[in-house]
Amino acid sequence: MSDKMFAIRKIKPEQGAEIQKVPIPEIRDDEILVKVIRSTICGTDLHIYLWDHWANEHVGPYLPLTTGHEVAGEIVKKGNKVSDFEIGDLVSLESHVVCHHCYQCRHNQYHVCQNSKILGVSRDGAFAEYLAVPSVNAMKNDPKLNLPPNLMAVQEPMGNAIHTLIPEGDPQDIAGNTVLVLGCGPIGLMSIAAAREMGARKIIASEVADSRREMAKQMGADVIINPKEEDLVTRVREETYNVGADVVLEMSGAPAALQAGLDAIRHGGRLSLLGIYANPVTVDLSEKIIFKGLHVYGIIGRRLFETWYQLQGLLNIPRFREKIQKLFTHEFPMTQIDEAMGVLRNRTGIKVALIPEFD
Amino acid sequence: MSDKMFAIRKIKPEQGAEIQKVPIPEIRDDEILVKVIRSTICGTDLHIYLWDHWANEHVGPYLPLTTGHEVAGEIVKKGNKVSDFEIGDLVSLESHVVCHHCYQCRHNQYHVCQNSKILGVSRDGAFAEYLAVPSVNAMKNDPKLNLPPNLMAVQEPMGNAIHTLIPEGDPQDIAGNTVLVLGCGPIGLMSIAAAREMGARKIIASEVADSRREMAKQMGADVIINPKEEDLVTRVREETYNVGADVVLEMSGAPAALQAGLDAIRHGGRLSLLGIYANPVTVDLSEKIIFKGLHVYGIIGRRLFETWYQLQGLLNIPRFREKIQKLFTHEFPMTQIDEAMGVLRNRTGIKVALIPEFD
């Protein structure tokens, strides 16, 4: 093994990405070195590529940086203290490297660790031939399943989908409930597929883009709404005998979708917020949240590692695997990072995979 | 409508059942009169038919009695105060008529109501042309589903299955977990089908009877064990990478199964007890429950009405409906109650339905 590798790097605070040859990362004694097999691209990666305001503020301080945070690979080296993994294990990686000693970590709320570093955001990431992470960030893939690379790489965002479905501590199961998914990007689509496996009574999806509504159908949504053409609240009421949706997943970041969701959710229902709003939102808290007795959850990251076990458990189900595979509309070698970002930017792609080929 | 009806009655404290013509029940102003479409037979009904020690003690005081408690029918009459149902609604019935005012009811633990009367056990029941129940005991079946009669009648024991999977208040979802089902009678089998729809990672079933192991496979069990031929604990360990089962459902009432379950469950796992033990059982509480940090739930009845909404939600799923249909091995007119009890007694039947035909 050479001591150099190729990586997709953000060097300057401006749009674009550069492919560089850099040293293969050193590992600490509690870390593993992972040879990347497959990475996938997240909306956050596009923000960083395009270098918008958010990227400048959150990623700027960490330049130069290897980007990417959705990844699977093979362990090729491990530190002296790593006893839980073997060389050759195929692992998927949690992107939040947490401190284990802040107040939140000590309450097992690692997803809101106050000192976390995130792969490809504030610590060298996954769009490279190799990356180093603490071994505790790795989840081994069951060798018997022979998961295809894309299904290993996509587990991190799949974890977001499932965390949105099952927020920390909420006692209400998905089984038997009507779930309304607002926004059918990759995470919304994965949440549909997951809700289908978790016994949802009815899954209602709302999305403006035709191709994504079609994909929502393939994921198992029972009712698919184009909110430009049909009144979402009216339809949800019809589909639920006027009760409203039990569980609403706001995946779009669109204020109008949130407002519709607040009208479509039943009194006493559960609302998970994953989509990021570009600006503050004006909400009629009294009528829509207080008098309705709602439970509202802000969702970030995944629960370490309950959510990971849940998603890997679902990946045991053949039907679920087949569905998730369909989300992959494009694959590019890492050398074509600009093309890959292009299909996300123009929204022709849904989930885009990167193969660590640099020749 | 005549004022008389046929009913299967227990008159004397001895084996058997008699078909009698009795008055159609009067209803109170908060009750409905249900014309029976289909009943199904439970193990408890067989105990009452055979009149064993348990029956004599628990049912003796209520003779003479119309038996049966698993039932669906059509509302043909309703009391003045009944506003939540219409004549013609097709309903399934909760068998526990609860008081709503004891300490348990006021804590929303209706399944352990201290004053409950049970259809066919301590109050006239379902093996008849008509029965009267409070309207709050009815759950309307979605007319759009056009459920076949057997799937309407079997919801009460299906509720037991789901309550065993999701005990009151336990925060651990089935999704992602390995579930071990000990004993594949009708409720065990339904719990397998339900766990399959709720995202279980792997379902392991244990059963000595060949026909029931075959049925467990059709319900969706991933691993099926004959504990007479294979060591259950060893197999569970193999199937779980030596972790043990996350969730164990003891459905058999066999002490040996319980002991194996206590060895096969993982540390920190959840054990639900539904099977009834004929005698007290000797358990190594220190090693098997305390040091393992188990959560153990005694399961009785169903949660009113969360469990009902969960099961009716699952019935929205075509695959689930098809599976449950398979459990019905026999159908008899009510006049053939002796034959119907016979196929349960000799264990050739799994789920046996009764049609209210008395001609």
Next chain:
Amino acid sequence: MSDKMFAIRKIKPEQGAEIQKVPIPEIRDDEILVKVIRSTICGTDLHIYLWDHWANEHVGPYLPLTTGHEVAGEIVKKGNKVSDFEIGDLVSLESHVVCHHCYQCRHNQYHVCQNSKILGVSRDGAFAEYLAVPSVNAMKNDPKLNLPPNLMAVQEPMGNAIHTLIPEGDPQDIAGNTVLVLGCGPIGLMSIAAAREMGARKIIASEVADSRREMAKQMGADVIINPKEEDLVTRVREETYNVGADVVLEMSGAPAALQAGLDAIRHGGRLSLLGIYANPVTVDLSEKIIFKGLHVYGIIGRRLFETWYQLQGLLNIPRFREKIQKLFTHEFPMTQIDEAMGVLRNRTGIKVALIPEFD
């Protein structure tokens, strides 16, 4: 017993109240007739007295109406079906008369019943010599405690306080947590006293009115902030070693308090919203709720009847009883309803009791 009684009535859609002689209510067979011993006045009652926009919209359709919903009394008559209470029982009353058959009721979320009638709002209430309610709305006071009338009458709003502390289904105990109470009206003050008995690590109260800050101290708040004079967020950070508050109760309905609360709450904390906002509020959902991973609960009413058992349990503790007694700054005979409303309107009173004297 005469068949007439005095009652404080809202006759016309305008400010004020009238004392009228009206028939003593008839009871249905599941109801009780309660001879009022003591009522207390809620902010809602003041809104109805003053007849603001909210009152006109929500109460207007129900005029003429006997007002008042916080009450205790003695059962003097009961319907034929009432078996859970005896004549002479001293009871406190839940103000929401729920339907028991809507989707929410059947999920044991009675506080968001879709058909509820509220005493003194949409059904004749408590500012009278007698009122009729379903027996299931009554909670018997332990005769051994000999609770003074004010402590019997104030249990309904005390239930709001405890529901805000312990929202439906949230798994995080108050024990060991830092609780921030925003707004020290009667319900905020009772929540302080309750949190003190439930093992809160530290209770921080924020209130602009001097007299209420003084009362917060007597309730057991450890830190009391005047947000006009001190930066609340800075102080909370200091008091929590920079962690933030674990649990925030927004009791004020003031948008500025909410914003401060969103800054003062820790990542992963729990926010309960009880205070009603006069207008929609603009919230930075992304930064303050999503990235912080908050759990937000809209609080209305009380959980039937878990919250009631919790509050009656706390009333067993002498120290708690003594504190709650201190909240009663004024008592008036019902004939002086105008004076009673006056001390609330000019904010000289905290909790004001009404004695059913009409001579």
Next chain:
Amino acid sequence: MSDKMFAIRKIKPEQGAEIQKVPIPEIRDDEILVKVIRSTICGTDLHIYLWDHWANEHVGPYLPLTTGHEVAGEIVKKGNKVSDFEIGDLVSLESHVVCHHCYQCRHNQYHVCQNSKILGVSRDGAFAEYLAVPSVNAMKNDPKLNLPPNLMAVQEPMGNAIHTLIPEGDPQDIAGNTVLVLGCGPIGLMSIAAAREMGARKIIASEVADSRREMAKQMGADVIINPKEEDLVTRVREETYNVGADVVLEMSGAPAALQAGLDAIRHGGRLSLLGIYANPVTVDLSEKIIFKGLHVYGIIGRRLFETWYQLQGLLNIPRFREKIQKLFTHEFPMTQIDEAMGVLRNRTGIKVALIPEFD
């Protein structure tokens, strides 16, 4: 600082303990060296001292060993990677050194870690001048509280008490509930004091030893029963208006106490098992657990670190601190380990502290 220290050591598999001079422990880069300020003695330490069957089996493989696991001290040295503590911090120590990578640890069930080492049981412990532990095992004591040494040392078993009161994941709060404590050893007594601060409606304690019943009263028990002189079940029924106890803590390890607890607990109640039974116990699972719909929890260790935050939160309450102080009946220098063990063995002591004096 010398490189040698005194320690109480178990050298041979037989009764007794030896004081030896041994090297001060080396620390790894994630560990801290703690100078012991105070240790306390647990029943387990007595078993090890007396060297019974359990000790031989569980501790035998780890000899020679420094014993003791309840301890507080000052950090005098820290490894390179320790960033969460400073030299001079006063810390209490979690006794379970967990692996962080087994299935249980990754589900945040550290108390049932499959690879844990326990101070003084399977790893050098606390009856010494110094000990080394991973920094993550330390909980810093709030310097503003100036806790006396005994209250710093006793937090580990206090954690057992609180874990028994609040099992992992159970949704039922202590507030408002009647708690029955069976067995008033140190942990039972601490659970009484804690339940008192957590809003229990009524605390009923059962204990045969006079001195411990007296102490139960001082801890805040409302009802204290000598089960040799009074029928426990009858009394609990009387004290709960025939409902039974909501929450039962079995702290005694006596089968008769367990049986009484199973009769005294209400239907739908919660039973925590902490006391260790010397032999398997015969339980009428059907009548006492299944038909009663009980939730039963095996309790081991403490939840890392939710329980620690809960207990440290309670230690903020002056009344609670004063109560716990009363439990300390004896203090000995470590040189008098034989005398210290003697007062536990003859049951004249309740909680016994050891001061690290070896001169």
